Amino acid sequence: MARAAVPRRLGGRLRWKPARLTDRRVESQVARTLVFEVPDWPGHLAGQHVDVRLTAEDGYSTQRSYSLASAADGEHVELTVQRVDDGEVSPYLTEDLAVGDVVELRGPVGGWFVWRPEQKEPILLVGGGSGLVPLMAMIRMRRAVGSRTPFRLVYSVRSPEHQLFVSELRLDDPGLDKTYLYSRSTPPQWPRPPGRFTASDLSSAGWPPDFEPTCYVCGSTGFVETAAGLLVALGHHPARIRTERFGPSQ
Amino acid sequence: MSQTPDFLDGNAAAGELQSVFGTDMTMASGRCRGCDEEMVLAQAHAYLGGPGMVLRCPGCEGVLMRLVRSPSQMWLDAGGLAYVQMPVPA
Ligand SMILES: Cc1cc2nc3c(=O)[nH]c(=O)nc-3n(C[C@H](O)[C@H](O)[C@H](O)COP(=O)(O)OP(=O)(O)OC[C@H]3O[C@@H](n4cnc5c(N)ncnc54)[C@H](O)[C@@H]3O)c2cc1C
Ligand SMILES: [Zn+2]
Numbered sequence: 477m478a479r480a481a482v483p484r485r486l487g488g489r490l491r492w493k494p495a496r497l498t499d500r501r502v503e504s505q506v507a508r509t510l511v512f513e514v515p516d517w518p519g520h521l522a523g524q525h526v527d528v529r530l531t532a533e534d535g536y537s538t539q540r541s542y543s544l545a546s547a548a549d550g551e552h553v554e555l556t557v558q559r560v561d562d563g564e565v566s567p568y569l570t571e572d573l574a575v576g577d578v579v580e581l582r583g584p585v586g587g588w589f590v591w592r593p594e595q596k597e598p599i600l601l602v603g604g605g606s607g608l609v610p611l612m613a614m615i616r617m618r619r620a621v622g623s624r625t626p627f628r629l630v631y632s633v634r635s636p637e638h639q640l641f642v643s644e645l646r647l648d649d650p651g652l653d654k655t656y657l658y659s660r661s662t663p664p665q666w667p668r669p670p671g672r673f674t675a676s677d678l679s680s681a682g683w684p685p686d687f688e689p690t691c692y693v694c695g696s697t698g699f700v701e702t703a704a705g706l707l708v709a710l711g712h713h714p715a716r717i718r719t720e721r722f723g724p725s726q
Numbered sequence: 727m728s729q730t731p732d733f734l735d736g737n738a739a740a741g742e743l744q745s746v747f748g749t750d751m752t753m754a755s756g757r758c759r760g761c762d763e764e765m766v767l768a769q770a771h772a773y774l775g776g777p778g779m780v781l782r783c784p785g786c787e788g789v790l791m792r793l794v795r796s797p798s799q800m801w802l803d804a805g806g807l808a809y810v811q812m813p814v815p816a
Contacts (some may be wrong), residue, residue, distance in 0.1 A: 490741060490744045490745040491745075525737075525738075525740070525741075526741070527741035527742075541738055541741070582741045582745065583740075583741060585740035585741045585744055585750065585752075586737045586740040586750070586752050586768065587740075587750045587752060587753040587768075588735075588736075588737050588752045588753060588766060588768030588769070589735075589737050589768065697732070697733070697734065719735055720735060720737060720738075721733070721734045721735050721738065722734075723734065724732065
């Protein structure tokens with residue numbers, strides 16, 4: 477079938493589209509990557525999200541937002557969902573949804589928390605827990621287009637068992653520096669004891685404010701508040717800090 | 727212990743806003759009538775837990791916009807914004 481010559485990447489009145497689960501991967505003890513096939517997916521930018529709607533047989537329906545984890549790839553869309561134990565939707569997505577099942581998606585949406593390969597300034601990515609997901613889309617996009625823009629990632633995670641994208645981030649991405657901060661338990665012989673991340677963690681692993689990096693901060697609402705506050709205190713201009721709050725801190 | 731605020735970013739309202747306005751409203755810029763702060767709506771504080779959606783000013787926490795939906799009607803109050811400049815719908 478002929479397709480529109482210029483896909484509408486952003487904008488356009490949104491409709492819910494059916495998305496069929498075609499594959500699932502274990503990403504950590506509590507997170508799964510779900511691969512959906514979405515006919516006529518228009519492509520997306522790194523950092524955008526979708527709304528996912530689930531509808532029960534009795535008509536009850538509920539929706540949540542999930543970041544797009546993958547760099548754009550045809551009609552396949554990947555979401556990485558971390559289970560919130562007493563949650564309504566995330567346990568269903570991570571455990572019950574089976575290959576072949578259909579959910580509804582709306583998106584891609586959001587043109588603010590995105591990294592575009594044309595950007596030339598250094599980038600600081602600060603992620604807490606599942607907040608790594610949209611940052612991973614940026615890292616994957618950077619790799620996919622062969623960008624040399626210097627990236628630094630500071631990832632705060634509860635324990636090695638909660639760490640996302642472990643083997644992929646172990647690969648060498650020239651120009652991408654990675655720092656892991658564990659808040660509850662560390663791998664064996666890890667130099668930094670477990671604990672909340674601090675201004676000095678961010679100043680040693682991030683960029684000096686003089687380099688005028690753009691900072692992307694994503695995670696639970698509490699994490700984002702703390703991290704964005706520390707960046708401002710270190711001298712980063714608030715206009716260069718972009719945030720994505722995922723919801724209450726556990 | 728300080729309490730975690732219960733808001734998300736305006737960006738989290740992107741899907742709902744785009745389904746109503748037909749364009750990416752998170753990149754719309756506006757000015758708060760209360761404190762004159764200029765922002766893109768992605769930076770507003772979004773309260774999505776209630777029956778409707780409320781966007782508040784990151785500067786003064788004044789209500790910028792409220793959107794409430796029923797199955798047949800929508801009620802929009804954007805009186806907290808002095809202006810909104812938005813991308814032209816596709
Ligand atoms: C723009 C955006 C992008 C997001 N992207 C992702 C993503 O890529 N991967 C992902 O796993 N999640 C993501 N989230 C969070 C996701 O939308 C849900 O909030 C999360 O999956 C919990 O939903 P639930 O129905 O399981 O829990 P709910 O039933 O909504 O809540 C159950 C309990 O958990 C608390 N809670 C709600 N949300 C969270 C949260 N995010 N973290 C911790 N506790 C929470 C609630 O206060 C409540 O006490 C994103 C959120 C936003 C706004
Ligand atoms: Zn204001």
